[in-house]
Amino acid sequence: MRLIIRQDYDEASSYVAHYIRERIIQFAPTKNRPFVLGLPTGSTPIGVYRKLIEFYEAGKLSFKHVVTFNMDEYVGLPRNHPESYHTFMCSQLFDHIDIPKENVNLLDGNATDLDAECRRFEATIANLGGIELFFGGIGPDGHIAFNEPASSLTSRTRVKTLAYETIIANARFFDGDISKVPKLALTVGVATVMDAREVCILITGAHKSVALAKCIEEGVNHLWTVSAIQMHPKGLIVCDEDSTLELRVKTVKYFKSIEHVHQSLIGKENLGLQGEVLSEDSKRRRRSHISDEGWSEGAITGEGYIEEGYHSSSPPKRSRLRS
Numbered sequence: 001m002r003l004i005i006r007q008d009y010d011e012a013s014s015y016v017a018h019y020i021r022e023r024i025i026q027f028a029p030t031k032n033r034p035f036v037l038g039l040p041t042g043s044t045p046i047g048v049y050r051k052l053i054e055f056y057e058a059g060k061l062s063f064k065h066v067v068t069f070n071m072d073e074y075v076g077l078p079r080n081h082p083e084s085y086h087t088f089m090c091s092q093l094f095d096h097i098d099i100p101k102e103n104v105n106l107l108d109g110n111a112t113d114l115d116a117e118c119r120r121f122e123a124t125i126a127n128l129g130g131i132e133l134f135f136g137g138i139g140p141d142g143h144i145a146f147n148e149p150a151s152s153l154t155s156r157t158r159v160k161t162l163a164y165e166t167i168i169a170n171a172r173f174f175d176g177d178i179s180k181v182p183k184l185a186l187t188v189g190v191a192t193v194m195d196a197r198e199v200c201i202l203i204t205g206a207h208k209s210v211a212l213a214k215c216i217e218e219g220v221n222h223l224w225t226v227s228a229i230q231m232h233p234k235g236l237i238v239c240d241e242d243s244t245l246e247l248r249v250k251t252v253k254y255f256k257s258i259e260h261v262h263q264s265l266i267g268k269e270n271l272g273l274q275g276e277v278l279s280e281d282s283k284r285r286r287r288s289h290i291s292d293e294g295w296s297e298g299a300i301t302g303e304g305y306i307e308e309g310y311h312s313s314s315p316p317k318r319s320r321l322r323s
């Protein structure tokens, strides 16, 4: 798993928006081979959506061949209610980009058969060959989508009763009135998110620092459902400085040092270890390694070696460098 730490909310959001843009462009989607993107709601992704709209307006990104799946939706809230996730997604993103309406998938919280609606959603994802990149946020209790504490880590899309903490947290969107917050939601499961080929979670603010620490420094735990990302082969968490408050200094330094090496390799991506110009094939293999989970198995930089995240001047015992 990679942890990218940025100074504040804006910088972290910008990082994620660039990441999504890059992935879509690299994928080169077409009508028959669309890029399938999972998306969250909440206040956290707003900065990312703003940036994606900017890319679209500047002609730097098109969503014509992007298919989206949203993580969750309240049960029983009219589709056009100002706080429905449907309304949120249209006003924050879909109304401002060139995504075809038929490419947008949101759970219907007013379906007469909610279980059938959840099965339909999973089947639609499967028919498209799965989700390429799932972008998500978390609640302060470490829940992902509406997978509240103690949700099964193998869960799929289903109806969920909201935790009292989540109802309180979301009351801010309902005039601060807990009684107005729906108590049920449809949500993708933890496994639905983890099945995506890449998962990118944005975590910002001091109020999420305990959840971030549980997710990074402790084991996979159903009480902090986002911690399932530890089992993902391509998991990325992007956070701001405030959210790192509960992390150990060593943990923060470790991930920052990995990123430092990563950056220096990207900057030197045309050169081999001895300064030789790399073949296209080597560059491609190196790029795929660079975009991988990290460098903890011992990677080499121009400045020296890094083993398990710490700089050293002697070579690692087991180098996994591929170019």
Ligand SMILES: N[C@@H]1[C@@H](O)[C@H](O)[C@@H](COP(=O)(O)O)O[C@@H]1O
Binding pocket: 040, 041, 042, 043, 044, 045, 071, 072, 136, 137, 138, 139, 140, 143, 144, 145, 146, 166
């Ligand atoms: N179901 C959503 C989650 O998907 C979201 O991650 C969370 C955090 O919201 P915010 O980004 O506003 O903190 O809110 C809700 O619970």
